[in-house]
Amino acid sequence: MKKIMFTLLIGMLFIAFAGNVSANGEKVGYIAVNSNLLSSSEVVIRSTLISEGYVVTIIDDAQSFNPDIYDLIIVGEGVRDVSGNVDTKNKKVLFISSLAAQKAGLAVSQGKSSTANTIKINNIANEITSGYTLGTLTVYNSRKEVYYLKTCFPAGAQNLALKSSSLSESVILAVDKGAMLINGSCTRRDIKINERNLFFGLSRADSWNSDARNLFLKSVEWTIDGRINNQPVLDEDIPTLEWQKNTNLTIDLSQYFSDPDGDDLDYDIAQTSNNNGISLVINKQTGMVTFSTIPDYVGEDWIIFKAIDEGNLEVLSNQVTLKVTEIPTPPNTAPIILNEEDLNIELDEDFTPTTFDLTSFESDGEDTGANLVWSVKDKVGNFNVEVTDVTNDVLTFTSIPDATCLSGCGFTLELKDSGNLKDEAHFDVVINPSNAPNLDDIPDITVLSGAFVKVTPSATDPDTPIENLTFAYTYPLNETGEWQVPSNTVGTFTSIVRVTDPEGNFDEEEVKIDVLDGNTPVLSIGNKVIRENEELTFEVSATDPTNDTMNLSATNLPIGATFEDNTGGVGTFSWKPTFNQSGNYQVTFNVKDINNYESSKTITINVLNVEAPPVFSDAKLCTQISDMLDVQIKEPDNNDDISIKNAINVEVDLRNKLDTKQNVDVKAHLYNRDDDESVDDVSDSLNIEKKRKETSKMTLKIPTDADTDSKWVVLVIANGEDKDNVEYCNYEYLSINLEREAHDVMITEVEAMQSIASPGEKVEFGVRVENVGEEDEDVTLEVVNSDLKVNIKGEEFEVESYGNDDSANEKISIDIPENIESGTYDLRFRVYFDDGDSYDEETYQLVVTSSENKNDNDNSDNGNIFINLGKETISLMKETIGLTSYESGDKIPVGTEEGTEKIRLEKNAPKADTIKVIKSYPSSQAVKNSSSWQWKFDDETKNQVMIIIDITLALGIVIVAVGIVMYRRRFFD
Known part of the structure; x- marks a missing residue:
């Protein structure tokens, strides 16, 4: 059997009623001459109305009653005057009595034809x-x-039908709102009617044919609603729906159906086959339908849809062919390098490493990602360029010290696909020189007493020839950079060497000259630069003027560093700084010969900071990284600024590098690095064909109490599995910055003191408001619903900025009108802040049911069951005690496609006013198994199912429609 899954939104549940219940259920009061002895025609009229779903009450002409409780008053034949009970000009009234219609101002006189079976349609x-x-x-x-x-x-008035041909004898007369009634004579029509009246002169219902019955029902509907419900229309046939296997297809049914009356339409499935292979998800309110298939399914099927209007009239679509085809194999075409003009390469002398993302420059009809390979060829110029990350298509430029190039430099990029087809593009490179001269490094000098020292510096300047540069020196060097060391001089001397161009731009460097005793060994070593978590190893060498044996040592070694004397005047230093050892370290190396002549030299080791990778102990990371599954976060960008009030849209490219399909489960985390905690996560599953890339889109929620000073990352972990159950894992993360708005107030909870209200009652709500912004706020609450005639704004109150007294629980009350109809009403709650310029909004659904439907615990044999469906409320006979209990993970049966459940009750069950069954479930889905429907629930998160049943007496078996709402925790305890 075809598997058909429905996405059922709040207010879209299947509802089963005990007995026949109309689409509208309007209340009709029928005034008869004798309510205890109805004529045969009156019996037919009553049964006709009831069969169409109207609730009919027979009222004796002599009886006093309240007409406001009825949607329509029908004045039966023989009733002479109803003005004592009914203000007909302000009430919807259908007159079958011509005499009562005359007295109500619909005509000057009236009459009858005793032997007729026809009328004349006039309008x-x-x-x-x-x-x-x-x-x-x-x-x-x-x-x-x-x-x-x-x-x-x-x-x-509209004279719709005549007795014969005379326009002055009306059998069906429609009097709409705003018409002017007759006040005694034809010349006095000065009484304005405020509600629709209608005269219907075909009183012998026991002899009606189908046309008379139809005219009567349309007259009733027009008098109540001012219009007649027309059937929806199929505007055009739905064409054959064709899509490729292992993909989905979405259509909008609202594009094919319409309603002449402008009614909102619901959509459903009328017929389909029993074939297996194609499934669908349908949103009955919007008409959006998404088709999917079992893996690798190819074939044809069919389906017929239907559209239903607000009056439950429906129309069927044509039989729609569903065709799932193979994926065609396109011919291989050469890749194309796009937007060459956007890859402008102009750099400055000694530039830092510069990268370009080449993915936006590639296009190929068949291949993507790893199947497209970039390479560099034909480089000309003093610079380095290479594709440093083949997987992610990253092009990197690095500089050659002091190199410049104003013309003639460049390279060629080649893009090749899996079929060895390729495209090439040449790019010019400009490296602009800096303006100041650049003095080359001058190493420190170590000499023996009496030696001759000469410093010969070199420099470059893009604007000035070398012969026009001037060099200057400070003591002990002379004006030419020379120094004859006196024979008895020992110590360390420092000189400044400066190079200047004709414009006065200069560069300078300090040179250190160590003068040792003539017998002292000399160390040769310079300063070092290293990054955290990188290995640093170098040799320290010494020479002795008299070739004596020497011993090497080191002092002030950093933690974790070692130094070993290898003899022969050579030693080895080794160190791998940890992630918390950045900074400058002064290390002294010592040499002493066998005659106790010794010297030392102190160098600086500059350890550059490298941020340590996160541990992610609160997420299940890969035990082993696989390069057969590539993960790349496309959204958000690294270091994006995101407001805590917004959700984080995560877009991840997942590339399967295997030669077979991978089933991949991917999970995204919003992770607090400072607390080492995942505060939200969301999952997705994909089937990725061999050598292909798929994109997963997920949304992470930011807690309103998130610490914006913490370090936050988006972490994505992907776990794949091939057909042989071999597992693959990889992950990627990037940093984001969470920010608070200056002005930001939210409604975090709305709860009513009671779940069901009655007309005329006062309902109190508790509203929790939280300030998640950085500023104190003066806020005002508002609740609005036009149907309930509610428009209330509370007093202003203060909520301090986030982190202080940043929340408040406020109460606000509304009065339910006395004459309001039963139903579910959306109350719009708003909190205004930022001097009233901004607001946050929440909607609360309040169930209102008439007072006679509420359990008054009077031990009567009749009562009601109330089931809150979010959009509708059902009232059933109060004949039930006890309720089948369901635990987390159970399947709750909802009977057949009519959506009912039979619950057998214990006759001796204890009596109670109200039973509330509340169980925790996160989500639900209706699944069709053979001929029955079941609700399936997971048991991981915190949404709840609430079933409320009012009970007074156990009488046996009752049919109950199970209503499901997403229910928040109670505000009032």
Whole structure:
């Protein structure tokens, strides 16, 4: 059997009713001459209304009653006057009694034809008579009385049907709001009617044919609603739907259906085959349908959809062919290097390493990612360029010290696909010289007493020939950079060497001259630069003027460093700084010969800081990294600034480098590095074909109490598995910065003191407000619903900035109108802040049910069951005690496709006012298995199912529709 899965939103649950319940359920009060002895025609009228779903109450003409509780008053034949009970000009009234209609101002006089079976349709512009043709229409199966109004009618009334040909004798008269009623004579039409009235003169319902019955029901519907519900329309056939295997197809049914009355349409499946292979998810409210298939399925199927309007009229679509085809293999085409003009390469002398992302410059109809390979060829000029990351297509330039190039430098990029087809592009490179001269490094000098010292510096200047540069020296060097060391002089001397161009730009360097005793051994070593977590190893060498044996040693070694004397005047220094050892270290190396002549030299080892990689102990990292599964975070960017009020959209490219398909589970984390904690995560699953790349899109939520001073990263971990169950794992992370807005206030919770309200009651709500911004705020609460005539704004109160007294629990009350209909109403709660310029909004769904439907615990035999469905409320007979218990992970059966569940109850179960069954489930999905439906629940997170049943007496078996709502924790305890 075809597997058909439905996405059921709040308010879209299947509902089963006990007995026949109409689409609208309007209440009709029928006034009869004798309510205890109805005529055969009145019996037919009552049964006709009930069969169409109206709730009918028979009222005796002599009885006093409240007309406001009815949606429509029908005045039966023989009733002479209803003005004592009904203000007909302000109430929707359908007159079958011509005399009562006359007295209500619909005509000057009235009459009847005792032997007629036809009427004459006079106006087809009104929806009651639309679809008929002008002229004679048979309405009775035999000749019976036809009543009519005559002489003149209200200004603005529509004379829809005549007794015969006289326009002054109306059998069906429609009087809409705003018409002017007759006040005693035709010349006085000065009473304005505020609600629709209608006269219907075909009183002999026991002889109605189908046309008479149809005219009566349309007259009732027009009087209540002012319009007639028309069937939805299929505007055009849905074409054959074709898509390739292992992909999805989405269509919008609302593009093919419409409703002449402008009703909102719901959508569903009318028929389909029993074949297996194609599944679908349908949103019944929007009409969005997404088709998917079992893996590698190819074939055809069919389906028929339907559209249903607000009055439950429906129309079917054509039989839609569903065709799933093989994926065609396209011919291989050469790749193309795009946007060559955007790769402008102009650098400055001694530039730092510079990278370019080449992915935006590549295009190929068949290959992507690892199947497209970049390479560099034909380089000309003093610079280095190479593709340093073949996987991620990164081109890197590094400088050659002091090298410049104003013209003639460049290189060629080659892009080759898996079929060895390629494209090439040449790029010019410009390296601009710096303006100041650059003095080359001058090493420190160590000499013996009496030696001759000469410093010969070199320099470059892009603007000045070398012969126009001037060199200057400080003591002990003379003006030519020379010094004859006196024979008895020992010590360390420092000189400054400066080079200057004609414009006065200069560079300078300090040179150190160590003068040792003539018998003292000499060390040869210079300063070092290293990064954290890199290995540093170098040799220290010494020479002795008299070739004596020497011993080498080192003092002030950093933690973890070693020095070994290898003899022969050579020693080895080794060190690998850890991630917390950045800084400058002064290390002294010593040499002493056998005659106790000794010297030392102190060097500086500069350890550059490298940020240590995170540990991620709160996430399940890979035990072994695999290069067969590549992970690249495309969104967000590294070091993106993100407001804590926003969600984080994560987009990840996952590349399968295997020669076979991989099933990949990917999980994204929002991770606090300072606390070493994952504060939110979300998962996705993909099937990635061999040598292909797929993109996963996920959304992470930011906690409102997130510490913006902490270090935050987005961590993505991918675990793959091939057909042989061999596992592959890889991960990537990047840093982000969380920010708080200056002004940012949120409604975090809205709860009512009671879950169900009645007309005329006062309902109190608790509203929790949190300030997640950086500024104190004066805030105001507002609650609005136009149907309930609610528009309330509370008093202003203060909520301090985040981290201080940043939350408040406020209460706000509303009054439910006395005459409001039962239903579910969306209350819009807003909190205004930032001087009223900004607001946050939440919606709360309040269930209102009439007072007679609420359990008053009066031990009566009848009562009600209330089931909150988020959008609808069902009232059933109160004949139940006890409720089947379901645990987390259970499947809750919902019966057949009509959506009912039979629950057998214990007759001796204890009596209770209200039973609330609350269980924790995160999500649900209706799944069709053979001929029944089941609700499947996971058991990982915190959303809840709530079923509320009012109970007074156990009487056996009742049919219950299970209602499911996403329920927050209670605000009031």
